[in-house]
Amino acid sequence: MEIVRLHLSVIHSLNHIPVHGFVIKHPSVGAILVDTGVGYPEELVREWKVVNRHVADALAEHDLSPADVRIVVNTHLHFDHCGQNAVFKHAPFYVQRAELDRARKENSITNQWFDFAGAKYELLDGDAEIAEGVRAVATPGHTVGHQSVIVESDEGDAVMIGDAAYTARIYEQGDQADLRQWRGQYSDRESWSRSLNALHDMHPHTVHFCHDTRIAGQHS
Numbered sequence: 001m002e003i004v005r006l007h008l009s010v011i012h013s014l015n016h017i018p019v020h021g022f023v024i025k026h027p028s029v030g031a032i033l034v035d036t037g038v039g040y041p042e043e044l045v046r047e048w049k050v051v052n053r054h055v056a057d058a059l060a061e062h063d064l065s066p067a068d069v070r071i072v073v074n075t076h077l078h079f080d081h082c083g084q085n086a087v088f089k090h091a092p093f094y095v096q097r098a099e100l101d102r103a104r105k106e107n108s109i110t111n112q113w114f115d116f117a118g119a120k121y122e123l124l125d126g127d128a129e130i131a132e133g134v135r136a137v138a139t140p141g142h143t144v145g146h147q148s149v150i151v152e153s154d155e156g157d158a159v160m161i162g163d164a165a166y167t168a169r170i171y172e173q174g175d176q177a178d179l180r181q182w183r184g185q186y187s188d189r190e191s192w193s194r195s196l197n198a199l200h201d202m203h204p205h206t207v208h209f210c211h212d213t214r215i216a217g218q219h220s
C-alpha cells in the first residue's frame with residue numbers, strides 16, 4: 001500500500017515544525033487520510049504563527065481530491081490534526097472515544113473544526129482494524145485518547161505515529177529524549193513512555209511523523 005505524505009502547514013511558534021497528513025492508498029477501500037492539518041481562519045493560526053494550506057491543494061499535488069478520501073483517521077483532536085475535517089463531510093472519522101470526550105471538554109475554540117453538524121464518527125475503544133491491513137493502535141500519553149495507524153506490508157509495518165513522538169529523534173531516544181524545546185509532547189509522561197515502548201516493541205519497518213520530514217527506521 002502506497003503512503004503519500006501531505007505537506008499541510010508550518011508552525012513557526014513551535015520550532016518551525018511542518019504539519020503532515022498522510023494518505024494510505026488502500027486497494028479496496030480507496031484513500032484513507034490520516035489527519036487533516038490546521039483549520040482556518042482563526043485566532044489560533046495567528047497565535048501559533050502557522051503558514052497554512054488547504055488540504056484539497058495538498059491532495060491535488062498527488063492527483064487526489066477530497067472526494068477520493070473514503071475514511072479519515074484523526075490520531076488525536078489537537079488543532080493541527082483535525083483542522084480541516086469538514087472538507088471530508090462525506091467520510092467517517094475514526095477517533096478514539098476517549099479522545100473525543102477529552103476534546104469536547106477541553107478545546108472549545110477548535111471544536112467546530114471536528115464537531116460540526118453531521119460529522120459521522122466511528123468511535124474506537126482501543127486497538128481496532130480500520131480496513132484490511134490497516135489498523136489503529138491506542139497510544140495514549142500525548143493526549144489520553146491518542147492513536148497511531150499501522151499499515152502492514154511485506155517489508156514490515158509502517159507506522160503513522162501521530163504525535164506519540166514529534167520527531168524521529170524523540171522516537172529513537174524515547175524516554176531519554178531532551179524535551180525542553182518540545183512543549184506538550186506528553187500530557188501523561190508514564191503512559192506516553194509506555195506507548196512509545198510498545199511501538200518500539202513492534203519493530204516497525206518505517207515510522208512517519210506528523211512534525212518531522214525524516215522517516216525513522218528505513219534500514220532493513
Ligand SMILES: [Zn+2]
Nearest residue numbers: 078080163210
Ligand atoms: Zn501535532
